[in-house]
Amino acid sequence: MTTAKGGHATMDGARPTSETTPHWAEEDGGTRVPYWVFQREDVRRLETDKVFHGPCWNYLCLECELVAPGDFVAVHVGETPVIVTRDADGQFYAFENRCAHRGSLLALEDRGNVKDFTCVYHAWTHSLQGDLVGIAFKDGIKGCGGIAEGFDMSKYGPRKLRVQTVEGMIFGSFDEDVDDLEDYLGEELIGRIARVFNGRTPVVLARFTQILPNNWKLYVENTKDSYHASILHTFFTTFELNRLSQKGGIIVSEEGGCHVSYSMIDRDAEEKKKNASLYAEQKIRSDKDIALQDTSMLQGFKEFPDDITLQILTVFPNFVLQQIQNSLAVRRVQPTATDSTQLHWTYFGFEEDTPEERKIRLKQANLVGPGGYVSMEDGCIGGFVQRATATASGERAVLAMGGYDIGSGNDRITEASIRGFWAEYRARTGL
Amino acid sequence: MRDYVQTAATAARIAEAQARYVHTIDDGNCVEWPEFFVDDCFYMVTTADNFAQNLEAGIIWLDSKAMLHDRILSLFEANVYERHSYRHMIGQPFITSIEGDEVECESSFMVARITREGPTMLFATGRYIDRWRLSDEQALIVKRIVVLDSGYIDTLLGFPL
Numbered sequence: 114m115t116t117a118k119g120g121h122a123t124m125d126g127a128r129p130t131s132e133t134t135p136h137w138a139e140e141d142g143g144t145r146v147p148y149w150v151f152q153r154e155d156v157r158r159l160e161t162d163k164v165f166h167g168p169c170w171n172y173l174c175l176e177c178e179l180v181a182p183g184d185f186v187a188v189h190v191g192e193t194p195v196i197v198t199r200d201a202d203g204q205f206y207a208f209e210n211r212c213a214h215r216g217s218l219l220a221l222e223d224r225g226n227v228k229d230f231t232c233v234y235h236a237w238t239h240s241l242q243g244d245l246v247g248i249a250f251k252d253g254i255k256g257c258g259g260i261a262e263g264f265d266m267s268k269y270g271p272r273k274l275r276v277q278t279v280e281g282m283i284f285g286s287f288d289e290d291v292d293d294l295e296d297y298l299g300e301e302l303i304g305r306i307a308r309v310f311n312g313r314t315p316v317v318l319a320r321f322t323q324i325l326p327n328n329w330k331l332y333v334e335n336t337k338d339s340y341h342a343s344i345l346h347t348f349f350t351t352f353e354l355n356r357l358s359q360k361g362g363i364i365v366s367e368e369g370g371c372h373v374s375y376s377m378i379d380r381d382a383e384e385k386k387k388n389a390s391l392y393a394e395q396k397i398r399s400d401k402d403i404a405l406q407d408t409s410m411l412q413g414f415k416e417f418p419d420d421i422t423l424q425i426l427t428v429f430p431n432f433v434l435q436q437i438q439n440s441l442a443v444r445r446v447q448p449t450a451t452d453s454t455q456l457h458w459t460y461f462g463f464e465e466d467t468p469e470e471r472k473i474r475l476k477q478a479n480l481v482g483p484g485g486y487v488s489m490e491d492g493c494i495g496g497f498v499q500r501a502t503a504t505a506s507g508e509r510a511v512l513a514m515g516g517y518d519i520g521s522g523n524d525r526i527t528e529a530s531i532r533g534f535w536a537e538y539r540a541r542t543g544l
Numbered sequence: 545m546r547d548y549v550q551t552a553a554t555a556a557r558i559a560e561a562q563a564r565y566v567h568t569i570d571d572g573n574c575v576e577w578p579e580f581f582v583d584d585c586f587y588m589v590t591t592a593d594n595f596a597q598n599l600e601a602g603i604i605w606l607d608s609k610a611m612l613h614d615r616i617l618s619l620f621e622a623n624v625y626e627r628h629s630y631r632h633m634i635g636q637p638f639i640t641s642i643e644g645d646e647v648e649c650e651s652s653f654m655v656a657r658i659t660r661e662g663p664t665m666l667f668a669t670g671r672y673i674d675r676w677r678l679s680d681e682q683a684l685i686v687k688r689i690v691v692l693d694s695g696y697i698d699t700l701l702g703f704p705l
C-alpha cells in the first residue's frame with residue numbers, strides 16, 4: 114500500500130484532502146470570482162448539499178411532458194437522478210431515482226408510462242408518488258427468509274422533492290422549507306414567464322443535450338452575460354440583421370440569482386434606419402456577397418403584445434427560459450463533473466400555433482442549440498475559460514461592467530446579473 | 545435479377561455521389577456542399593430519439609438550397625469556434641424504394657472530429673435517411689435527414705454532417 118505524498122491514505126481509499134477550501138475574500142462580493150470555484154471537488158460537493166439539495170427550486174420538466182397518469186420523465190437535479198411523475202390524482206410528484214432497497218436506479222428510460230416503479234434488482238416496488246409499497250419475497254418462501262419482523266415499508270423510500278408549477282413548468286426542491294415558488298421567483302419574473310406562455314398549451318418540438326467542456330457555473334454566467342452577446346455572436350451583425358437601435362435592459366431578482374434580460378424594437382429608430390438604408394441602397398454595396406440568400410428564417414410573426422424580440426430569463430440555479438424572436442426553449446443545466454456540464458434543451462411551441470407559425474419556429478430553431486447561429490459559440494467559450502484558468506486557481510475574474518452593483522437597469526452592457534448570481538451563490542454556499 | 549441489377553447500379557451511383565460529398569466536406573471546398581442538393585431541398589440534423597417520436601425541430605433545419613448556402617457562409621463569416629475538422633466514414637446506401645427517377649435510401653455514417661488541441665475523437669454516428677433524384681448527368685439530394693444515434697452533442701455542431 115502506498116502512502117499519498119504529504120499525508121496518509123485513508124481507510125476507504127479516498128484521496129486525502131490536502132487543503133481546506135481557500136478563502137473567498139468578503140470584500141470581493143460578487144465582483145471578483147476566484148477560479149478555484151470552477152475547479153474544486155469540495156466545492157462541487159458543497160453545491161450538491163447547499164444549492165441543488167438546498168432550499169432552491171430546480172427546474173424539472175414541462176407539464177405537457179406528463180399528460181396521462183403513469184407518465185414519467187427521468188431528469189437530474191444537480192447530479193442527483195430524479196423521477197418526475199403524474200399520478201392518477203392528476204398531481205405531479207418527484208423523487209430520487211433510487212431504489213429504497215440497495216440503491217439501484219428505478220427508471221432506466223428517459224420517459225415513459227408505468228403503473229409503478231419495480232426495481233430490476235430485487236423487484237421492490239415503488240408507487241408513482243415514490244413510496245415503497247411492495248417487497249418481493251416479503252414473507253419468505255415456505256416459512257424461510259423474508260423481510261425482518263416489524264419492517265415498516267413506510268419508513269423507507271427514496272427522498273421526495275416538493276413540487277410546484279408555474280405556467281406549465283414543473284419545479285422541484287429537496288428542501289421542504291423552501292419558499293413558495295411564487296415568492297422565490299417574485300412578481301416580476303412570474304410576469305415575464307407568463308408573458309412567454311400567455312395561457313397557451315406548450316408542445317415539445319425537440320430535445321437535445323449539449324455536452325459542455327466546463328464547470329456548470331461558467332454556463333450560468335454566460336446566460337446572464339448580456340454584454341457578450343453582440344461581441345461573441347456575430348451572426349446578426351455580420352449579415353446586418355441586428356438592430357443597433359434596440360432598446361433593452363435587465364432585471365435582477367432581489368437575492369440576485371434570477372434574472373431577465375431583454376431587448377425590444379425601438380420604433381422611432383427603426384423608421385430612421387429604414388430611411389437611411391433606402392438612401393444607402395442608392396449606392397453600390399461592396400459587401401453584397403455576404404448577405405443571406407434566404408432571409409425567411411428571420412421573418413417572424415407577431416406573437417407578443419409588446420415589442421420584445423429577445424428575452425432570456427434564468428432561475429437560480431439551473432434554469433433558462435429563452436425567447437429569441439419566435440424561437441422558444443427551456444434549458445436545464447446539469448453538472449456532471451467540475452469541468453463538464455450537460456445542457457438539456459427542450460424546444461417548444463404551442464398547440465395553438467398555425468402551420469405557418471410552427472414552420473417559423475422550426476426555422477428559427479437554427480438560431481439556437483448546439484449548432485445555433487447565435488449560440489453555438491457558447492458551447493466552446495466555457496471550455497476556453499476552463500482551460501485558460503486551469504493553473505490560475507488563485508487568480509480572480511473581474512466583474513466591473515456597469516459598475517459594481519447588482520440592480521436592474523435599462524442597458525445590457527453590464528455584468529450586474531452575474532454579480533447577482535455570485536452574491537446569491539455565496540449566501541447559499543457560505544463561500 | 546433485373547431488379548437486382550438496377551438496384552445495384554443505382555446504389556453504385558449514390559455511393560459515388562456520397563464519396564464526393566464526403567470529400568467535399570472533409571478535404572475539399574466545403575462551400576460547394578449545397579451543390580449536392582436540388583434547389584428546394586430539405587436538410588435536417590436530428591436525433592434518433594426525436595425522429596422516433598416524430599418531433600419536428602432539428603439542430604439544423606434547412607428547407608432550401610439557399611439556406612444551405614447561408615449555413616456555410618455563416619460558418620466562415622460569422623461563427624466563432626475553435627479550428628476543427630471532420631472525417632466521415634459512410635456505409636453503403638441501402639435502397640428502400642425507387643420511384644421513377646427518385647430513390648430513397650439509408651446510409652450509416654461515423655464522423656470523427658479533430659480539434660486544435662485534442663486527439664481525433666468519435667464525434668457522431670447515425671444514418672442518413674435520403675431521397676435522391678437521379679438524372680443522366682447527376683445525382684442530387686432532394687431530402688436528407690441526418691439522424692444521430694445519440695442525443696448528446698459534444699460542445700457544438702459546426703460543419704454539416
Ligand code: FES
Nearest residue numbers: 212214215232235
Ligand atoms: S436494489 Fe432495488 S430491489 Fe434491491
Ligand SMILES: [Fe+2]
Nearest residue numbers: 335342488491
Ligand atoms: Fe451566448
